[in-house]
Structure formats: structure tokens, C-alpha cells
Amino acid sequence: GIQVEQSPPDLILQEGANSTLRCNFSDSVNNLQWFHQNPWGQLINLFYIPSGTKQNGRLSATTVATERYSLLYISSSQTTDSGVYFCAVGKSGANSKLTFGKGITLSVRP
Template sequence: GIQVEQSPPDLILQEGANSTLRCNFSDSVNNLQWFHQNPWGQLINLFYIPSGTKQNGRLSATTVATERYSLLYISSSQTTDSGVYFCAVRAGGGNKLTFGTGTQLKVEL
């Protein structure tokens, strides 16, 4: 099956710093999503981005499907950005999302 790798696995930032999270996948995909899992476990949809670039406030994402990677940019980070960020992909005609192992982000004052 498709493999999804995220980097870095852990990241500590000072408030106000910028960061880039990366998601590599091993095969063509027809769906790619970024999620933020908050401390209560809720998965919050950030972007649905099988290709191209999208922006939402301080967050933006770019997927280069032909090169099989996606990037999530966080600018001017805040403590509320802390949590785990997941990339998930859907490949072929299947129904399931395959998740990466996540990036644990901690933003400190």
C-alpha cells in the first residue's frame, strides 16, 4: 500500500516563528488532507489539497502531486498551534485515508 512519511517528527518553536512541515507519499493520490489534532484529540480539518496551493489565515499548504509531496506552512506561530499535524492521502479507487505518523508541534512563549 501507499506509504506516507512526515517530517520532522517533533518541532519546538518560539511564539512568532514560522515553520514548514513536509509530507511525502509513495504513489499517486487523488485526495490529500492536512489535519490538526488538538490536545483533546479532535481532528480539525485544515486543508483538502490534492494539488496546488491554498491559504487560510496564517496557514498555507502546497501539494506538488507530480513530485509526491505536500508542505504545510505555519507563519507567526501561536501557542494554540501546538498539537499534532497529520497528513492523510487517498490513493486509487479505495475508500480509506492513509495517515502519516504526524508532526508533534510545541509552541512556547
């Protein structure tokens, strides 16, 4: 199956700093999503981004499908950005089952 690797595994930031989270995957995909899991365990979909670039407020994501990686950018980080960020990929379009990476734990300190 597809392998998904996320880096770095852990990240500590001072509030206001910027960060880049990376997701590499081992095969071609046509479904890629980024999620944020808050400290209470709720997973929130941030982006559906199998290719190209999207922005939503302080967050943006870029997927370069031909090179099998995706980047999530967080600008002007806030303490509420803390949690675990997951990248997940699938091979069968928007309906496909997803394979998740192990996640990146982000701690934003005030």
C-alpha cells in the same frame, strides 16, 4: 499500500516563528488532507489539497502531486497551534479512504 512519511517528527518553536511541515507519499494520489489534532484529541481538517496551493489565515499548504509531496506552512505561530499535524492521502478521489502519516508534534512556546 501507500506509504506516508512526515518530517520532522517533532518541532519546537518560539511564539511568532514560522515553520514548514513536510509530507512525502509513495504513490500517486488524488486526495490529500492536512489535519490538526489539538491537545484534547480533536482532529480538525485544515486543508483538502490534492494539488496546488491554498491559504487560510496564517496557514497555507502546497501539494506537488507529480513529485509526491505536500508542505504545510505555519506563519507567526501561536501557542494554540500546538498539537499534532497529520497528513493523509487517498487514491480514489474525495470519497476515498485515507492513509495517515504518523504525524508531526508541534510545541509552540510563549
